[in-house]
Amino acid sequence: MTTTTDTHCPYCSLQCGMRLAAVDGARTLVVERPAFPVNQGALCGKGQSAAALLGPASRLSTPLVREHGELRAASWDEALDRAARGFAAIRAAHGADAVGVLGGGGLTNEKAYQLGKFARVALGTANIDYNGRFCMSSAAAANRLAFGLDRGLPFPLEDIPRTDCLILVGGNPAETMPPALRYFRELRENGGTLIVIDPRRTRTAEQADIHLQPLPGSDLALALGLLHLLIADGMVDTAFVEARTTGFGQARAAAMAHWPERVERITGVAAARLREVAHRFGRARTGMVLTGRGPEQQSKGTDTVGAWANLCLASGKAGRLYSGYGCLTGQGNGQGGREHGQKADQLPGYRSIEDPAARRHVAHVWGVDPDTLPRSGRSAYELLDSLGEPGPGGVRGLLLMGSNPVVSAPNAGHVTHRLRSLDLLVVSDLVLSETARLADVVLPSTQWAEETGTMTNLEGRVILRQRAVDAPEGVRGDLWLMRELAERLGVKRGFHDDPETVFEELRRASAGGQADYAGISYERIRAEDGVFWPCPADGHPGTPRLFLDAFATTDGRARFAPVTHRPAAEEPDDAYPLHLTTGRVLSQYQSGAQTRRVDALNSAAPGPFVELHPMLARRLGVAEGELLAVTSRRGRAVAPARITEAIRPDTVFMPFHWPGPGRANTLTNPALDPTSKMPEFKICAVRVEAVRTLSGAVEAGQGDPYEGP
Known part of the structure; x- marks a missing residue:
């Protein structure tokens, strides 16, 4: 007997649709789901082999606790009691902010939401952040400064083949999200121009009409040089700039200081090639700029993304159909993970934790006094860097869920040392990762096919992963373990282990915020193959395309970024050339x-x-x-x-x-x-x-x- 379940891939932010077939209760197979619009049945090798993760050989199946320097099997009660006692002792001795929480960009919206609530209500700590900070936080910051709102793509992927010219900066979807490559191929088949900017000739660059290979860290100068050429050669859409933007004067002055020959010296890209790209993009009727981690994972990443957004604004290619700036989000729920409370400075619905009205709204949903909610905490690396620090300000205990910073954090040797210096490290994961090997308590969690929950893909499409198979005996869901830990910490109400119940609360908490999910339900997602946020009411159709009428700023106008080039934080020298x-x-x-x-x-x-x-x-x-x-x-x-x-x-x-x-x-x-x-x-x-x-x-x-x- 074979039963099938519609669900989604556990990996990147495309969240490709797939179908899981359980055969005679013994085998689970991945099969195509052609009707899902994002990938139309196509899957990369990671998606095709995703069911291999469901086998018992690679899984954690019992809690572990450290005894005499070694991890040993334990019961759930022993593991949870040890974690809760440890966190309570640290709070009593050093204050609530001595406990930290680090989440992950692969957690469902329900888990991310409840983790933020757990940190602020059950632990009372300001120090929560997530590994998505390492993904697209620069693009998020630049989006909010330029357009008033952060969503990875302000348009659906289906719009990409319909634009006339697309500049892809520092992204390699041919390897990072292969099913998306068809959109770029269709763009060229429709007569559009694909321009790829990357220091490497990647598989994606091989598909391009033009490939520029700038020096790493020079993307900001390159964008300023292209804007210079748009201005100098009369390709600025003056009517759009005057009607729908502010701040062009400062951006213009900065760009005029980056003439092509100067930019050639900084980037290594010939001035003639710069002119070719500027004219292709500037003279196109419609156009898009998409950035990946290349320009974003820099100490000037926000300014760099802002400079590329400036290019779209100056040429009139934003807030119009088949035009705009977007970011290729990396992690599976990098978008939803930051919208609902995992980031140090945010509450659900993309609300600022420092905003009194936002604090009142969320506190009302949570049934707590807004004055008890902490303020902004440390960002991800700042949090990791503070682990084990003696004295005031140091984080002595850490709950880590869905992240592996021993491998993924910058300066990872230092971070590993910091993790080892903790009084208590509690890790929830489905495998014994390199970070889990350092933990005092390891909690085995259910994974993508063993649980139901929503994710938000790079388009802002909220989709539903549905449980297809049972978890191994002894494995529990993260929502359940947060509820159990909260009860042991004295918070007996407000935490649930049913994902749909948590999502209904998330809807109320997000209502009226920028990332408004109030009109999204499990039933709607199933019926519509996902719903685009913002969706503020049950009858609302969702918002596949943002900014067509106005930008999300107080006056409806986009803001130019007043940025200028500066070098990387660390430049080559004789010792490191x-x-x-x-x-x-x-x-x-x-x-x-x-x-x-x-x-x-x-x-x-x-x-x-x-x-x-x-x-x-x-x-x-x-x-x-x-x-x-x-x-x-x-x-x-x-x-x-x-x-x-x-x-x-x-x-x-x-x-x-x-x-x-x-x-x-x-x-x-x-x-x-x-x-x-x-x-x-x-x-x-x-x-x-x-x-x-x-x-x-x-x-x-x-x-x-x-x-x-």
């Missing part, structure tokens, strides 16, 4: 905690590597596959050489999915964007050396595989 940039590969995902447990994906992408240009390889005297040591001011990583002309000679690339000696985030720079608090993952200065002997390889990767040298 090369740029390092990082990213993903097709067959792995994020920290690899899930994908590294799937044989088919490991066969395709078995381990880390260092991508370098043949000129650099000759200078180092290294051949394909030989070990390289990459060293930054924070540590050293070792991985085999992969030699290709697809990268600039002054730059090396490493994927960040693996722990151990090849961990790329041992090297990365935690310098933060002052607005978004995004770390500078995409640029740091390194030196690269061949590793000639086995002893040299051991020395290069010496010590704890999860610690920096």
Whole structure:
């Protein structure tokens, strides 16, 4: 007997539709779901193999507690009691803010919402943030400054093939979200122009009409140079600028200081190529700019995204059909995860936690006094950096849910040391991740196919993952464990383990906010293949396209960003003469905690590597596959050489999915964007050396595989 359930992929922000078929209660198969509009049945290798995660071999199946330095099996009561007693003792000794919470961009909306509530009501701490801070926080900040509202795409994916010219900056959907690539192919088939800007010639860049390869960290100067050319060559849509924007004067002055020859010196992109791109985009009737992590994961990421939004505004390609700026959100629920309370400064509905009216509204829904709600807390890296610090201000206990910072955080050796210095680390996860291995208490949680809950994809489409199989005996859902922990901390009411009940509360909490879900229900999502927010009432159709009538600012006008170029936080020098940039590969995902447990994906992408240009390889005297040591001011990583002309000679690339000696985030720079608090993952200065002997390889990767040298 075979039963099928419509659901969604557990990985990226496309949230591709799929169908799970349970065969005789023994096997679970992934099959196509052609009717879902985002992917129309297409799945990448990660989605096709997603059911492999449901097997018992890769799963946690019982709680674990640390005893005499080792993790051992425990009952749920013992594990939860130990966690609750530990958090209560830390609060009593050091205050509520000495307990922190770090969530994840893969949590359902219901979990993200209840986690924010748990932090503020059950723990009373201001210190909650989530790993989505490392994903698109710069784009979120720039969107809110420019347009008054942050949604990854202000239009559905189906609009991409209908635009005349699209500039994709620092994104590689061919490897990070392959089913989306068809939209870009259709764009070109319809006669549109695809321009890709990336220091590497990626699989996506190979599809482009024009590919620019700027120096890492120079995206801001590039955008300013293109705006300069729009102004100088008479391609500004003056009527649109006057009618629907403010602040053009300052943006114009900054752009005029970035003439093509100056930008060529900064970026390495020839002035003639800049002119070609400016004219293609400026003269197109409609156009879009999409950014990925490349321009966003910088210490000036908010300004960089703002400069690309300026290009759309000046050319009249925003707030119009088939035009606008958008961001390719990375994590599965990176959008919804920050809308409903996981971020340090936000309450549900994208409300500011510092806004008295917002505090009153949410406190009323939660049944608490608004004066008891904490204020803004630390951003993700600031939170991780404070772990174990003695004295006032240090975070001594951490609840971590759906994140693996030992692999994914910048300056990961330092972060690992900080995690080890905690009085109490409690981790909820479906696998024993590298971070869970450091925990005092490990709580095994249900995963995507074993639970029901909503996600919000990069379009702002709220979709429903439906439970298709039963969880293993001994595994519990995160909503249940939050309720159990809250009761042990003295909060007997207000926390639920039924996802639809939690979603109904989320609807009320978000009502009237920017991310308004009040008109969205499980029933509507099932009937309509998802509902776009904002959707403020039951009869409202949802909002697939934002800003067509007005922007979400107080006066309805978009704001130009008054930005100018500045260098990366860390530039190459004699000791560290090369740029390092990082990213993903097709067959792995994020920290690899899930994908590294799937044989088919490991066969395709078995381990880390260092991508370098043949000129650099000759200078180092290294051949394909030989070990390289990459060293930054924070540590050293070792991985085999992969030699290709697809990268600039002054730059090396490493994927960040693996722990151990090849961990790329041992090297990365935690310098933060002052607005978004995004770390500078995409640029740091390194030196690269061949590793000639086995002893040299051991020395290069010496010590704890999860610690920096």
